[in-house]
Amino acid sequence: MxxxxxxxxxxxxxxxxxxxxxxxxxxxxxxxxxxxxxxxxxxxxxxxxxxxxxxxxxxxxxxxxxxxTKSREEYVAGLMDEALSVAGDRTATLARFVQQMQPGEAEELYHLLGQAKAREASE
Known part of the structure; x- marks a missing residue:
């Protein structure tokens, strides 16, 4: 993208x-x-x-x-995915990204990850 x-x-x-x-x-x-x-x-x-x-x-x-046809959020998510695809170490890149987040954003991410994990477990 x-x-x-x-x-x-x-x-x-x-x-x-x-x-x-x-x-x-x-x-x-x-x-x-x-x-x-x-x-x-x-x-x-x-x-x-x-x-x-x-x-x-x-x-x-x-x-x-x-x-x-797509939301602004879908566009930005695609850019983020593209950025991660060129990272040598996706995990390290994600960790650095999370470290730069504001506290409220990190809490929201933690909440979203919990939801994703619950969905995955129910499938």
Whole structure:
């Protein structure tokens, strides 16, 4: 999984933050970029994200609306998995990652691991 480019990330953030499919014009209106990219540029990158499987498109009159096919959390989890796949020692990398967590995050991770272990035991 490759990391999004700068404009791809901004477009995905706009769609994720909206929580609903958007027209290209709506995406452009939500981008906080200086200088503002051209409509055609946003349309092209939106179509690229659609071809990559990150956005679904549905007809809306003469235009299309684009909605996320995966959540922001799924995207980040994929990046984390990719990062771990290049680590020489996954366990050491995970340990270092956990050491850098805030206390509340570590507690939440411990809770999630307990849930996963319980699910695994019940299967």
């Amino acid at each position: 490759a990391q999004f480019g700068e404009l791809e990330a901004a477009i995905m953030d706009a769609v994720w933050d909206a929580g609903r499919p958007l027209r290209v014009r709506e995406v452009l209106d939500r981008l906080d970029r200086d200088p503002e990219p051209a409509y055609n540029t946003v349309h092209t990158v939106t179509e690229i994200l659609h071809r990559k499987g990150w956005l679904a498109k549905e007809k809306d009159g003469r235009a299309y609306r684009y909605g996320a």
